[in-house]
Amino acid sequence: MAAAKVASATWPVAAKIFPEILEVDENKSLWATYTPDYQAGDSLKKDISVDLAIIGGGFTGVSTAYHFSRSYPEKRVALFEAKILANGASGRNGGMMLNWVTDHLQFASDDMTQRVYNTTHDGIKTILTIIDRHNLDVSLRHDGSLEVYTDSQRAETAHAEVEHHQSLGIPVRFLDAADLKKYIGLEGASGAVLDPNAGQINGLQLVRGLRPVLIEQGVEIYEQTPILKVREGREIELETPHATVKAKAIVLATNGYTGKLGYFRDAVFPLHSHVSATAPLTKEQQQSIGWHQSSGYADDYDRISYSVMTKEGNLVFGGGSNESYAYLFNNRTAYPGTPESAMSSFKKMENTLYDYLPNSKAFPIKHRWTGTLGITLKRNNLMGVRGDHRNVFYAVGYCGHGVTLANLSGKVITDIYSGDDGQWRGLPFYQPDYAPIPPEPFRWLGYQFFTRVTGKSPRA
Numbered sequence: 094m095a096a097a098k099v100a101s102a103t104w105p106v107a108a109k110i111f112p113e114i115l116e117v118d119e120n121k122s123l124w125a126t127y128t129p130d131y132q133a134g135d136s137l138k139k140d141i142s143v144d145l146a147i148i149g150g151g152f153t154g155v156s157t158a159y160h161f162s163r164s165y166p167e168k169r170v171a172l173f174e175a176k177i178l179a180n181g182a183s184g185r186n187g188g189m190m191l192n193w194v195t196d197h198l199q200f201a202s203d204d205m206t207q208r209v210y211n212t213t214h215d216g217i218k219t220i221l222t223i224i225d226r227h228n229l230d231v232s233l234r235h236d237g238s239l240e241v242y243t244d245s246q247r248a249e250t251a252h253a254e255v256e257h258h259q260s261l262g263i264p265v266r267f268l269d270a271a272d273l274k275k276y277i278g279l280e281g282a283s284g285a286v287l288d289p290n291a292g293q294i295n296g297l298q299l300v301r302g303l304r305p306v307l308i309e310q311g312v313e314i315y316e317q318t319p320i321l322k323v324r325e326g327r328e329i330e331l332e333t334p335h336a337t338v339k340a341k342a343i344v345l346a347t348n349g350y351t352g353k354l355g356y357f358r359d360a361v362f363p364l365h366s367h368v369s370a371t372a373p374l375t376k377e378q379q380q381s382i383g384w385h386q387s388s389g390y391a392d393d394y395d396r397i398s399y400s401v402m403t404k405e406g407n408l409v410f411g412g413g414s415n416e417s418y419a420y421l422f423n424n425r426t427a428y429p430g431t432p433e434s435a436m437s438s439f440k441k442m443e444n445t446l447y448d449y450l451p452n453s454k455a456f457p458i459k460h461r462w463t464g465t466l467g468i469t470l471k472r473n474n475l476m477g478v479r480g481d482h483r484n485v486f487y488a489v490g491y492c493g494h495g496v497t498l499a500n501l502s503g504k505v506i507t508d509i510y511s512g513d514d515g516q517w518r519g520l521p522f523y524q525p526d527y528a529p530i531p532p533e534p535f536r537w538l539g540y541q542f543f544t545r546v547t548g549k550s551p552r553a
C-alpha cells in the first residue's frame with residue numbers, strides 16, 4: 094500500500110517522461126462483417142460552437158447523444174469519433190448483454206442488490222425499446238445467459254445466493270450439472286446460474302444503426318475527427334486536426350482511450366482482449382457441440398472465459414487465460430500485432446473453449462480480433478461530472494460489463510446535466526471512489542509481475 098502511494102506520487106514526472114499518444118487501430122471483428130457497406134462520415138473542417146460536445150462514438154457516446162438530444166432538442170449537440178462509429182470496444186466485444194455492474198461484486202444491503210439488478214435490467218429493456226422504436230436492424234438474442242461454476246463448493250455458494258436473490262424478487266435460477274446440460278453441455282461444470290433477462294447483441298449494428306436516428310434528432314456527427322486536446326473553462330475548447338470546437342459542456346465517452354485526453358490516467362487502464370468466432374453453425378451443428386439454448390455463458394475463474402452463440406449461429410468466445418489479455422507499456426490503445434502474430438495467445442484461448450465444448454473443434458475459427466477494454470482496479474465503472482465548472486461529464490471504465498451499462502450511461506449523464514440525478518445516487522458507478530493505479534514504469538512492471546505470479550488480473 095505504501096509502495097503504491099509512493100509510486101502514485103511520481104505521476105507528474107512520469108507523465109512528462111512517458112507522454113502518451115492516441116492510437117486507434119481498425120476494427121476487424123465478426124460484428125463489422127455484418128455492416129460491410131458502412132462508410133465513416135465527414136470530419137470536422139470548420140470551427141463550431143456547441144452546447145454539448147461528446148467525445149467518442151461507441152455505446153457511451155451514442156447513448157448520450159440519443160437521450161440528451163431527446164431531452165434537449167433545442168440544444169446544439171456534436172459527437173466526435175476519432176475513426177468510425179463503433180470502432181472501439183462497442184464494436185469488438187464478446188456481445189454478452191448482462192445484468193449487474195461487474196462479476197461477483199457484493200453489495201452492502203439487500204436494497205442495493207435489488208437496485209443494481211433492477212437498474213441494469215432497465216438498461217437492457219431500454220436497449221430493446223430503442224431497437225424496437227426505431228426499427229433498427231440489430232441481431233440479438235434475449236433468452237438468458239449463464240454464469241457457470243466449475244467447482245462444486247463454489248456452485249453450492251452460488252445456489253444459496255440464488256435463493257437469496259429469488260427472495261428479493263430477482264428472477265435468477267440455479268441449474269445443477271444435469272439441468273445445465275439441457276442448456277449447454279459444458280464439460281467440467283458443476284452448475285450454473287441462469288439469468289433469464291440477459292442476452293447477446295451485435296453492438297456494432299446498434300451503434301451504427303442509430304446514426305440516422307441521431308442525425309434526425311439534430312445531432313451533428315463528425316467521424317475521422319480525433320479530439321487532440323481539451324482546454325477546460327466555462328467554455329471548453331477542443332482541438333481537432335482541422336478546427337476548434339467551443340463547447341459549454343463535454344462528455345468523455347472514450348473508455349479505454351480516456352487517458353490520452355489527460356483524464357482518469359490513475360483510474361482506468363486500457364487492456365487488450367482477444368476474441369475468436371466461427372462461421373455460422375446450423376442448428377444441427379449447434380446441437381452437435383452441446384449448445385441447445387441460452388445466448389451464452391461466462392465461467393467463474395478470475396480470467397473469465399466466455400462464449401455466446403449469435404442469432405446467425407456464430408460461436409464467439411474469449412478470455413480464459415493470461416494470454417487472452419495484454420497490457421501494453423504506456424497505455425498503448427492499439428494492439429500492434431495481427432491475429433497471426435498473436436496466434437499462440439489465440440490458440441490458448443481456443444483450447445479453453447475446446448475443454449468446455451470438445452466437439453466445437455470440428456468447426457474452424459473464421460474470425461480473430463482484439464479490442465480495448467477500460468479497466469478499473471475495483472471493477473466498477475465511473476459515471477459523473479467533474480471540473481471547476483462542473484461541465485466535464487464522464488462515463489468510463491466498464492471492464493467487461495459495458496454492453497448494458499454504457500448504453501445506460503446516456504440516461505445517467507442527461508439526468509446529471511438536468512440536476513435530476515436522484516435515481517442514480519448511491520449506485521456503485523455513480524461518482525464512486527476508485528483505487529489509484531500507479532504510473533509507468535510501475536504500472537507495466539506491476540501488471541507483468543502480478544499476472545505472471547498469480548495468473549490473475551490485478552484488483553483492489
Ligand SMILES: Cc1cc2nc3c(=O)[nH]c(=O)nc-3n(C[C@H](O)[C@H](O)[C@H](O)COP(=O)(O)OP(=O)(O)OC[C@H]3O[C@@H](n4cnc5c(N)ncnc54)[C@H](O)[C@@H]3O)c2cc1C
Nearest residue numbers: 149151152153175181182183186187189320464494495496
Ligand atoms: C474484447 C472485448 C470483449 C468485451 N466483452 C463484453 C461483453 O461480452 N459484455 C459486456 O457487457 N462488455 C464487454 N466488453 C466491454 C464493452 O464492450 C465496453 O465496456 C463498451 O463497449 C464501452 O463503450 P464505450 O462507448 O464507453 O467505449 P468504446 O466503444 O471503446 O468507444 C470509445 C470510442 O471513442 C473513440 N475515441 C477515443 N479517443 C478519442 C478522441 N480523443 N477523440 C475522438 N474519439 C475518440 C474511440 O475510437 C472509440 O470508438 C468487452 C470489451 C472488449 C474490448
